[in-house]
Amino acid sequence: MAERVIPLIDQRVAARAAAVPAQAIAADGLLVDTLGRPLRDLRISVTDRCNFRCSYCMPKEVFGKDYPYLPHTDLLTFEEITRIARQFVAHGVRKIRLTGGEPLLRKNIEILIEQLSALRTVDGAALDLTLTTNGSLLERKARALKAAGLQRVTVSLDGLDDSVFRSMNDVDFPVAEVLDGIAAAREAGLGPIKVNMVVKRGTNEHEILPMARHFRGTGIVLRFIEYMDVGATNGWRMNEVMPSADVVKHIRSELPLVQLEHSARGETAERWGYADAQGKHDAAAGEIGVISSVTQAFCGDCNRARLSTEGRLYLCLFATQGHDLRSLVRGNASDEQLASAIGHVWQGRSDRYSQLRSSMAPDSGTGARRVEMSYIGG
Ligand code: SF4
Numbered sequence: 001m002a003e004r005v006i007p008l009i010d011q012r013v014a015a016r017a018a019a020v021p022a023q024a025i026a027a028d029g030l031l032v033d034t035l036g037r038p039l040r041d042l043r044i045s046v047t048d049r050c051n052f053r054c055s056y057c058m059p060k061e062v063f064g065k066d067y068p069y070l071p072h073t074d075l076l077t078f079e080e081i082t083r084i085a086r087q088f089v090a091h092g093v094r095k096i097r098l099t100g101g102e103p104l105l106r107k108n109i110e111i112l113i114e115q116l117s118a119l120r121t122v123d124g125a126a127l128d129l130t131l132t133t134n135g136s137l138l139e140r141k142a143r144a145l146k147a148a149g150l151q152r153v154t155v156s157l158d159g160l161d162d163s164v165f166r167s168m169n170d171v172d173f174p175v176a177e178v179l180d181g182i183a184a185a186r187e188a189g190l191g192p193i194k195v196n197m198v199v200k201r202g203t204n205e206h207e208i209l210p211m212a213r214h215f216r217g218t219g220i221v222l223r224f225i226e227y228m229d230v231g232a233t234n235g236w237r238m239n240e241v242m243p244s245a246d247v248v249k250h251i252r253s254e255l256p257l258v259q260l261e262h263s264a265r266g267e268t269a270e271r272w273g274y275a276d277a278q279g280k281h282d283a284a285a286g287e288i289g290v291i292s293s294v295t296q297a298f299c300g301d302c303n304r305a306r307l308s309t310e311g312r313l314y315l316c317l318f319a320t321q322g323h324d325l326r327s328l329v330r331g332n333a334s335d336e337q338l339a340s341a342i343g344h345v346w347q348g349r350s351d352r353y354s355q356l357r358s359s360m361a362p363d364s365g366t367g368a369r370r371v372e373m374s375y376i377g378g
Helices: 078-090 109-117 138-148 162-169 175-188 205-215 244-252 335-347 353-357
Strands: 015-017 041-045 095-099 128-133 152-156 194-199 221-226 257-259 270-274 287-291 304-307 312-314 322-324
Touching: 041 078, 078 109, 078 304, 078 335, 095 109, 109 128, 109 138, 138 152, 138 175, 152 175, 194 205, 205 221, 205 244, 221 244, 244 257, 244 270, 244 287
Parallel strands: 015 322, 041 095, 041 304, 095 128, 128 152, 152 194, 194 221, 221 287
Antiparallel strands: 257 270, 270 287, 304 312, 312 322
């Protein structure tokens, strides 16, 4: 087995100042990028820290105890995050997802959620405010998150078998406590709840059917995510990717499925409903999703922007460069100038890494200079 090369590259340095264009760009919700994609979804990373060390995201060899995490003074304050988010919403964002690292590690995150939940979309509707978590703190926090205005959660869970789960998250954390967190979220009224499982061939594909059996009929939507070449530290190899088509085939070997329509433009998951004896979708049994960034790229409708915990705007999960908004916020730019700068960056966007990946010899394995997923959120 060839030695896995993990280049140590600190991506956080590669950012340019977001310029305020001479010609103001109105925040009227009609903003599109160079491929005609609107800005509808903002992912906000509120911390670069996590209490797990998932090998596909934050491998322990790199993110050890001496890793130079961001000092607290570098992080955007809740007021700064909300001010920036307000400009994105004015440009058309309808959904905000809080991520990390592990977002529930950010102290008093309920305060931020309260501030964000007060924002309204360009047509006056409430935002779709959600959060992705590893579930380790969810049981303790679920009620407070709901009370603060959070609507729903997505929980990462890569298996039901404790030894498999530990081999994926590389910390000694039991599955049972994540399941307790999911139950607490449901009791608190956070929903619909989604569970994300990253499938890594050779590590946890035998957990696919146990997970499907476990969540079938519970109202929780289980999504299977293809293992991705995110960042520059996970030593990604194509032969460890289990294509979603194989995942669906594997599940169908026991549980009949029928394909469902996408629920919204830009949705990343392909939906499959559990089928009844007539081959129709059995709504009570529920559905699964597959997210296939490697084998079925979905860049064509990608309407997602990402804000790092220290205020850098990234236009793609696989970006190699960020745009610094914090210097504008702390440099006394007006809201109009901030909105213009964001508009200017989005208008120039042409990112479609996953579409291009397939023409880039996927096994190149370089992965150099891509931003880390733990820094900008999945
Ligand atoms: S690869 Fe980049 S552009 Fe394509 S869907 Fe993912 S985030 Fe969007």
